[in-house]
Amino acid sequence: MARETSAGLVIAAIRDGVGDLVSPPFRGVALRSLGVTLTIVVALWALGTRFFTHLAGDAAGAHPIDVPFFLDGVFWLAGIFSGLALMIAFSFLIAPITAAVAGLFLDEVAEAVETTHYPADPPGRPMPLGESLIGAARFTGLSLIVNLVCLVLLLVPGVNLVAFWLGNGWLIAREYFGFAARRLMGREAAAELARRHSTAAFLAGVVAALLLSVPFVNFLTPLFATAVMVHLAKRTSRAA
DSSP states (O other), X not given: OOHHHHHHHHHHHHHHHHHHHTSHHHHHHHHHHHHHHHHHHHHHHHHHHHHHHHHHHHHHHTSOSOOOHHHHHHHHHHHHHHHHHHHHHHHHHHHHHHHXXXXXXXXXXXXXXXXXXXXXXXOOOOOOHHHHXXXXXXXXXXXXXXXXXXXXXXXXXXXXXXXXXXXXXXXXXXXXXXXXXXXXXXXXXXXXXXXXXXXXXXXXXXXXXXXXXXXXXXXGHHHHHHHHHHHHHHHHHHHO
């Protein structure tokens, strides 16, 4: 397939995916996914801040009689830096968190795309439960590993953000395109489609990964990625 044609397929899939995010069939799914994700993030944030607060309290308790005035400032700064550290960590760990939550809604999103845009096509088949659970666990684990590596690379200017986009783009291409293709065809045929169109899937995945850098919008990245990859799987399977 010519490069221009591949680019056109990716652009069309992204365009339709953006339109899907604001369409009525997606609003209910998006609100439910957003609610679950925010609940988890707030709970983890509360636990993290409580943990650091206890650490600071224990450090202060180690000097119960006379705490030098400068130590008060140290504890205060430690509280500020621990909050900043949590914010940075969550900015990188939001990908595995949203991926884990989105696994509950992927088939619903894919079905909405298929019925809205491709009503004349045979409906996609949900993945078998066992295969779906294994895939969700694998993706969440890989996402956690990739984003922990990106968190370490935070100390390397000019590399960290690019690594974040490329790493998550690769993950999204691998898992979401595979998921979308698997709904349309058997496992071997889906793997072959993913192999032949790996470049197009990767480009679409990187675009979706860019949204992970946008606060609040990043909560909806898995739903957007699902819609985009369903469109791309449909188009590439027809072009094959």
